[in-house]
Amino acid sequence: xSGSKCTRLSGxxxxxxxxxxxxxxFDCDGVIWRGDQAIPGASQVINLLKEKGKKVFFVTNNxxxxxxxxxxxxxxxxxxxxxxEVFGTAYCSAVYLKTVCKLEGKVYLIGGNALKQELEAVGIxxxxxxxxxxxxxxxxxxxxxxxxxxxxxxxxxxxxxxYMKLNRALQYLTQPDxxxxxxxxxxxLPLEGGKAVPGTGCLLxxxxxxxxxxxxxxxxxxxxxxxxxxxxxxxxxxxxxxxxDRLDTDIKLGSNCGLKTLLTLTGVSTVADADAHQxxxxxxxxxxxxxxxxxxxxDLLPALQG
Amino acid sequence: xSGSKCTRLSGxxxxxxxxxxxxxxFDCDGVIWRGDQAIPGASQVINLLKEKGKKVFFVTNNxxxxxxxxxxxxxxxxxxxxxxEVFGTAYCSAVYLKTVCKLEGKVYLIGGNALKQELEAVGIxxxxxxxxxxxxxxxxxxxxxxxxxxxxxxxxxxxxxxYMKLNRALQYLTQPDxxxxxxxxxxxLPLEGGKAVPGTGCLLxxxxxxxxxxxxxxxxxxxxxxxxxxxxxxxxxxxxxxxxDRLDTDIKLGSNCGLKTLLTLTGVSTVADADAHQxxxxxxxxxxxxxxxxxxxxDLLPALQG
Numbered sequence: 001x002s003g004s005k006c007t008r009l010s011g012x013x014x015x016x017x018x019x020x021x022x023x024x025x026f027d028c029d030g031v032i033w034r035g036d037q038a039i040p041g042a043s044q045v046i047n048l049l050k051e052k053g054k055k056v057f058f059v060t061n062n063x064x065x066x067x068x069x070x071x072x073x074x075x076x077x078x079x080x081x082x083x084x085e086v087f088g089t090a091y092c093s094a095v096y097l098k099t100v101c102k103l104e105g106k107v108y109l110i111g112g113n114a115l116k117q118e119l120e121a122v123g124i125x126x127x128x129x130x131x132x133x134x135x136x137x138x139x140x141x142x143x144x145x146x147x148x149x150x151x152x153x154x155x156x157x158x159x160x161x162x163y164m165k166l167n168r169a170l171q172y173l174t175q176p177d178x179x180x181x182x183x184x185x186x187x188x189l190p191l192e193g194g195k196a197v198p199g200t201g202c203l204l205x206x207x208x209x210x211x212x213x214x215x216x217x218x219x220x221x222x223x224x225x226x227x228x229x230x231x232x233x234x235x236x237x238x239x240x241x242x243x244x245d246r247l248d249t250d251i252k253l254g255s256n257c258g259l260k261t262l263l264t265l266t267g268v269s270t271v272a273d274a275d276a277h278q279x280x281x282x283x284x285x286x287x288x289x290x291x292x293x294x295x296x297x298x299d300l301l302p303a304l305q306g
Numbered sequence: 307x308s309g310s311k312c313t314r315l316s317g318x319x320x321x322x323x324x325x326x327x328x329x330x331x332f333d334c335d336g337v338i339w340r341g342d343q344a345i346p347g348a349s350q351v352i353n354l355l356k357e358k359g360k361k362v363f364f365v366t367n368n369x370x371x372x373x374x375x376x377x378x379x380x381x382x383x384x385x386x387x388x389x390x391e392v393f394g395t396a397y398c399s400a401v402y403l404k405t406v407c408k409l410e411g412k413v414y415l416i417g418g419n420a421l422k423q424e425l426e427a428v429g430i431x432x433x434x435x436x437x438x439x440x441x442x443x444x445x446x447x448x449x450x451x452x453x454x455x456x457x458x459x460x461x462x463x464x465x466x467x468x469y470m471k472l473n474r475a476l477q478y479l480t481q482p483d484x485x486x487x488x489x490x491x492x493x494x495l496p497l498e499g500g501k502a503v504p505g506t507g508c509l510l511x512x513x514x515x516x517x518x519x520x521x522x523x524x525x526x527x528x529x530x531x532x533x534x535x536x537x538x539x540x541x542x543x544x545x546x547x548x549x550x551d552r553l554d555t556d557i558k559l560g561s562n563c564g565l566k567t568l569l570t571l572t573g574v575s576t577v578a579d580a581d582a583h584q585x586x587x588x589x590x591x592x593x594x595x596x597x598x599x600x601x602x603x604x605d606l607l608p609a610l611q612g
Contacts, residue, residue: 141465
């Protein structure tokens, strides 16, 4: 196999790579689907990989869906997937707080229903979701009522993010024993047509700035997403492939964890981006250069059908 | 006069310093008042300085009050002050957009009533203040209605800050000709008893992270607050003193603009903070070391009464 980085994966190299791995981690948006549309050929690729005995997992920074919601969406789109193969940051954050932090106490949650449900599923209480509005004319911001059982602040995507929530998070985080966890640091959610909306990274930055503390983040490129899969399924790093569309999250996670890495060009990053990182002379940026790239994961199909 | 920095100002040195300046800029909170209480002796100091022919100005990063609101508060507390001696970031941001940016178009405003009023006073239209709430179940965030006349986003303190406002700011700021201005970068508003609430800096950081652009900030330590005073009153830098309680905003502004600087210990920063900056060996931090310090601006009183 080629020792050089960012090699186009085609011809006999595809089978060679697939034979060298037992487990494959896929990012979702921009890799197996875009929005509500499956990438053409993606479901066949996933289903054939599983038929051939590969362990397949889905790791996504999006915190707005539970494992069940992902599995349901995948099933609708024709993927043969089980709930416990899906690792989103809503689920992983709950497991992180439960098993790594061994949290005993409630979570002050900036986030939506999926985070609430995944926390509840592991037996962690939280303060509720939805709007937290200003009531009355004069608010004593520094003395808003706090829940004495709260021992952690968790920040995920929250369309009801507000100054009141930011303020409550600050008041909890000035308690020195209060944990501070973020689902992910993505600054924007890219949408079709070059549009974008603010991502969880913006909310987290606001809370970090107020609290003068840095959150521990669960999502890619932090190792924990891989550790979470590995702890449940016993993955051998040298025989594991990470497939994603973003150099700064997916490929960096793979590099950080010693996995093989494959960039697919159906999402955010380009080969030019990878080349620029390679030529930068910066070790950190070179960690974002994938071993291989494909135009689409459908490019794996011939090797699987053969 | 002593060549060393951070000298305690007392005895004959007080009169020497006052004789060496024609204009004095005072920060407000932590300097002439704390919350709603005047610092004892502060009003006599200000009033005597003016009687003796000194030009006195007030420069504050707080964007929640108009010049008139400040002048009214000061009058109530016994200060002999005119509206046009007050330079808050609500007023200065409006003047900045009008005279420096020569804005022709509307402002998308994240901020409160004082900002709205100061913008209107210089003839700049803005999009309104107050809650911008989620209505309905499914929002098409990337396609929220925008005002085509908006040519600038201004971020100040806003207790109604929300994900919707963050999103609207992002949508405006993806237009390349849209200006981006912040009132100030203070991350926290310190309150009595060691408490604090999130400051404008947190909201600005969220918008900057989403927009992947840096705002031009009007407030201290940016030069503009001084430039704004100087352009209206013809200040001679060498004969001007900046008095404040914060090294990172007040004293740094003074250093940046070549003014004499006086730290007062009735607010945020301490002499130990200044010493640490002095010993850091870092040029930027040494720019936050004041020329002089006093326990309170009341320490100037004997020299003025003599």
